[in-house]
Amino acid sequence: MKKTMLLLTAVMIGLSSQAALASDIDVEKVFKKKCAMCHKADAKKVGPALKDMNVDAEVLKLTITEGRKMMPAFAKKLSGEEIEALVAYIQSNQPLH
């Protein structure tokens, strides 16, 4: 009986930590999947390096949402939360910020 309770508790802890992970956006993973083919943190690729991008959150958000020239729009491909997370991620990679 004691063993069963322990096992149950362990399973519950396991489940709840997994649920927490699922709701947390892994921004590095999103970036790798959707952006890294054109953007690098510190060097120009197809698009500008993160460190050379605009620092204005609104400009960043608009570009990601609606796209610009070669840059595709992500309004339908990413959630609002994912886009916010990407904006913060870009800003955190800017040395002047």
Ligand code: HEC
């Ligand atoms: C197909 C290649 C491609 C992909 C994929 C791509 N970008 Fe871009 N991105 C570009 C290009 C090219 C530009 C420069 C556009 C221009 O000439 O104004 C750009 C510009 C930007 C800018 C504007 C920078 C500034 O200084 O104003 C941001 C922000 C940006 N990209 C973020 C992202 C994010 C975040 C993703 C992933 C969700 C992404 N991009 C995916 C090609 C891409």
